[in-house]
Amino acid sequence: MILVVDVGNSRIKAAVFEDNILLEVFAFTKNELKKNIEIILNKFQNTTYLVVSSVGDVNKQAFLAFDSVLKIFFISTIDVFPFQNKYSTPNTLGIDRMILAAGAVLQFPNQNRLVIDAGTCITYDFIDDHNNYLGGAIAPGLRLRYESLHHYTAKLPLLTLENHEDLIGNSTSQSIHSGVVNGVVFEIDGFISEYKSKYLNFIIILTGGDTVFLAKRLKNTIFANSNFLLESLNQTFQYQIKND
Numbered sequence: 084m085i086l087v088v089d090v091g092n093s094r095i096k097a098a099v100f101e102d103n104i105l106l107e108v109f110a111f112t113k114n115e116l117k118k119n120i121e122i123i124l125n126k127f128q129n130t131t132y133l134v135v136s137s138v139g140d141v142n143k144q145a146f147l148a149f150d151s152v153l154k155i156f157f158i159s160t161i162d163v164f165p166f167q168n169k170y171s172t173p174n175t176l177g178i179d180r181m182i183l184a185a186g187a188v189l190q191f192p193n194q195n196r197l198v199i200d201a202g203t204c205i206t207y208d209f210i211d212d213h214n215n216y217l218g219g220a221i222a223p224g225l226r227l228r229y230e231s232l233h234h235y236t237a238k239l240p241l242l243t244l245e246n247h248e249d250l251i252g253n254s255t256s257q258s259i260h261s262g263v264v265n266g267v268v269f270e271i272d273g274f275i276s277e278y279k280s281k282y283l284n285f286i287i288i289l290t291g292g293d294t295v296f297l298a299k300r301l302k303n304t305i306f307a308n309s310n311f312l313l314e315s316l317n318q319t320f321q322y323q324i325k326n327d
């Protein structure tokens with residue numbers, strides 16, 4: 084079994100795989116890292132590999148305690164990936180974006196792909212049908228928008244996602260919900276229609292912590308998969324051991 088760990092900007096997500104079958108997903112904070120890995124290993128005692136990718140401030144050292152019981156792979160930007168990186172600053176490209184791109188190439192061969200990750204940031208990544216990673220966009224995520232409206236003003240309250248947002252917000256709260264939620268939805272649909280004017284065909288994958296919330300609000304047809312990064316981490320690892 085393989086334990087994959089995605090250290091995100093806000094929290095950590097982990098999953099146990101048996102080959103390509105996802106057995107269970109976990110989410111926890113950085114302070115609870117060690118305790119949760121122990122719980123997972125206790126539950127899945129046949130785990131032999133630990134595969135980690137981190138955009139957060141958790142590094143290799145944090146996992147050294149498990150070095151004696153697991154083979155640890157810390158995936159980094161200098162590893163082999165199933166695409167050509169055309170970013171003009173390849174060394175600054177986020178490892179999460181690289182893993183998403185790898186997953187898109189491995190799961191959806193021979194086509195253009197747009198990956199949208201709605202997490203702390205909303206990232207857009209485009210990989211063409213010749214497996215060139217071209218780049219994309221980085222924008223603030225839903226929670227980040229609520230928090231910045233509160234943090235950088237005197238009067239705006241700190242709100243969290245609600246399942247109700249009118250176009251015309253008729254109160255302070257409803258105006259904020261409209262601005263944040265409709266803003267993100269129009270932004271994503273707007274990005275997709277701009278890409279459509281440039282590329283005739285491409286598939287769209289939506290992932291990240293806000294996948295379920297956003298998927299039902301978008302006009303466009305997308306593959307919504309909250310676990311796409313975790314699945315891609317597993318596939319990238321398997322690709323790397325085959326191509327090493």
Ligand SMILES: Nc1ncnc2c1ncn2[C@@H]1O[C@H](COP(=O)(O)OP(=O)(O)OP(=O)(O)O)[C@@H](O)[C@H]1O
Nearest residue numbers: 091092093094201202203204224225226291292293
């Ligand atoms: N328990 C939770 N903690 C934080 N965010 C959550 C939680 N549950 C849902 N979310 C939503 O998920 C979004 C954050 O996504 P995600 O958990 O993928 O972020 P992350 O851990 O920082 O990962 P990444 O850095 O890959 O974006 C927030 O905008 C929030 O609305």
Ligand SMILES: CC(C)(CO)[C@@H](O)C(=O)NCCC(=O)O
Nearest residue numbers: 138175176177178179180204221
């Ligand atoms: C954009 C984030 C924060 C999204 O998690 C991450 O991919 C990152 O830190 N990227 C580095 C900058 C870049 O991708 O160009």
Ligand SMILES: [K+]
Nearest residue numbers: 200202203204
């Ligand atoms: K993200």
